[in-house]
Amino acid sequence: MIDLYAAATSNSVRARIALEECGLPYKLNRIDLTKGEHKTPQFLALNPNAQIPVIVDSDGPGGKPLTLAQSTAILLYAAEKSGKFLPKDAAARPRVLQALMNASTDITPLFGTVNACLRAKEPHAPTAQMFKDRLRAFFKVWDEQLAKTRYAAGDEVTVADISLLAGWWRTKGALPELLEGLPNLARWGEEMQARPAVQRALKF
Numbered sequence: 065m066i067d068l069y070a071a072a073t074s075n076s077v078r079a080r081i082a083l084e085e086c087g088l089p090y091k092l093n094r095i096d097l098t099k100g101e102h103k104t105p106q107f108l109a110l111n112p113n114a115q116i117p118v119i120v121d122s123d124g125p126g127g128k129p130l131t132l133a134q135s136t137a138i139l140l141y142a143a144e145k146s147g148k149f150l151p152k153d154a155a156a157r158p159r160v161l162q163a164l165m166n167a168s169t170d171i172t173p174l175f176g177t178v179n180a181c182l183r184a185k186e187p188h189a190p191t192a193q194m195f196k197d198r199l200r201a202f203f204k205v206w207d208e209q210l211a212k213t214r215y216a217a218g219d220e221v222t223v224a225d226i227s228l229l230a231g232w233w234r235t236k237g238a239l240p241e242l243l244e245g246l247p248n249l250a251r252w253g254e255e256m257q258a259r260p261a262v263q264r265a266l267k268f
């Protein structure tokens with residue numbers, strides 16, 4: 065059994081969709097960031113960086129317990145443990161990893177940066193707009209890609225789709241104007257969001 069510590073954030077959702085899609089049984093432990101539940105001694109023992117998501121897998125590698133933070137590490141761990149969503153083919157894999165990294169290390173952090181700019185005690189509109197423009201530019205390239213392929217890295221759902229969905233879903237909820245006029249991305253997002261495992265993962 066896997067314990068997942070999470071809330072309705074893009075990084076948490078990436079990990080939860082991964083567990084649901086990979087069919088790995090888990091228990092959701094809700095962490096309320098507004099109450100500082102990620103800063104308790106018990107939580108810091110799981111992740112000294114005081115960030116969600118975290119998983120604790122009682123049946124980790126070699127049958128030993130594993131504690132793991134970082135949503136993309138959790139996504140890759142779930143994919144490898146289940147043997148799903150990560151092609152073994154040496155030609156296909158780099159393309160999937162490239163798409164995964166864009167979703168995980170460009171899109172989600174930019175979304176967080178825009179939010180931080182907007183929520184700052186003294187918001188600076190031009191800075192927020194600069195990061196919004198960068199985020200929009202990444203989504204525009206995704207829209208062009210998804211005009212050519214059904215999924216993020218080809219004809220099959222991979223870890224890249226799971227990661228991108230997390231950023232797309234949060235942006236759609238908080239900054240929908242950044243996704244306007246991107247029909248291929250919208251087609252992909254709606255299809256991904258309709259998957260039963262994703263529906264379960266998005267219910268908090």
Ligand SMILES: N[C@@H](CCC(=O)N[C@@H](CS)C(=O)NCC(=O)O)C(=O)O
Nearest residue numbers: 073074075114115116117134135136
């Ligand atoms: N790179 C990390 C980022 C994790 C992260 O930023 N988590 C946020 C929620 S989305 C958090 O726990 N924030 C707590 C805080 O900022 O105090 C990952 O992918 O898991």
